[in-house]
Amino acid sequence: MSGTKVKKMLFILSKGTIENAYAAFVMANGARMEGIEAEIFFTFFGLEAIQKKKLEHMHVATVGNPAMHIPTMLGGLPGVEALATKMMKKEMEKLDMPPIGEFLEILSDSGCKLWGCKLAIDMFHLEQEDLIEELDGILTIGDFYNRADQEGTHLLFI
Amino acid sequence: MKKLIANREIDVNEEGYLLDFKQWDREICECIAGECNVVMTEKHWEVIAYLQDKHHKEEPLSIRGIKRSGVINIKEFYNLFPGGPLKKSTLIAGIPKPKSCI
Numbered sequence: 001m002s003g004t005k006v007k008k009m010l011f012i013l014s015k016g017t018i019e020n021a022y023a024a025f026v027m028a029n030g031a032r033m034e035g036i037e038a039e040i041f042f043t044f045f046g047l048e049a050i051q052k053k054k055l056e057h058m059h060v061a062t063v064g065n066p067a068m069h070i071p072t073m074l075g076g077l078p079g080v081e082a083l084a085t086k087m088m089k090k091e092m093e094k095l096d097m098p099p100i101g102e103f104l105e106i107l108s109d110s111g112c113k114l115w116g117c118k119l120a121i122d123m124f125h126l127e128q129e130d131l132i133e134e135l136d137g138i139l140t141i142g143d144f145y146n147r148a149d150q151e152g153t154h155l156l157f158i
Numbered sequence: 159m160k161k162l163i164a165n166r167e168i169d170v171n172e173e174g175y176l177l178d179f180k181q182w183d184r185e186i187c188e189c190i191a192g193e194c195n196v197v198m199t200e201k202h203w204e205v206i207a208y209l210q211d212k213h214h215k216e217e218p219l220s221i222r223g224i225k226r227s228g229v230i231n232i233k234e235f236y237n238l239f240p241g242g243p244l245k246k247s248t249l250i251a252g253i254p255k256p257k258s259c260i
Binding site: 034110 | 218220221222223225231232233236240241242243244245258259260
């Protein structure tokens, strides 16, 4: 039915802001919904999205983000980032976008594989119990490349 | 455009989705399911009824909605309609393809 040549999408999420996490999640979920395989490799600040205690506290960046259309100095004031994030989450809820934790459950149930980066997990001194239960394992980047095992695989860095 | 389904001329769009729900019945449904390599079971019918009900109430369909439906969980949903569950199930249910990205 579908004419796409994309068969598998591999995402690397390296950033810890909420908009980047959602970018990866929406694209991975969208792939699964089209019958395309999807996997996400969480590295560096992207690990915020798979830490039980941190994932619901991800923020949108208000400093150094010209698209916020507020002066950088205002963006740095205490509470501004939290307020902007709250407003964004409200808009997302209106569109029925799930919060980070629920989105991870949906992705996992949809057959999207979730991997932690070994190097970054060691660097941040994280333990298995710090990470979400849905995690499929901890890989090196080499292991992750080996997941690109078929024609039509694409790799995307976020 | 017209498409011959179960020896009847049915109005469909270019992706094969039914344009007029009145033309849908169980026979049509089973034919479309067959084209999608889906063999209808009790559970399939239950999901199809849920999707049609949502559509008739003009409530948008999403994978999150499936999770909350109480009819089926996401894993089962993917198993019942392999290769794009919401796309396939709505095609079989004779309702439009959901427009949402989530």
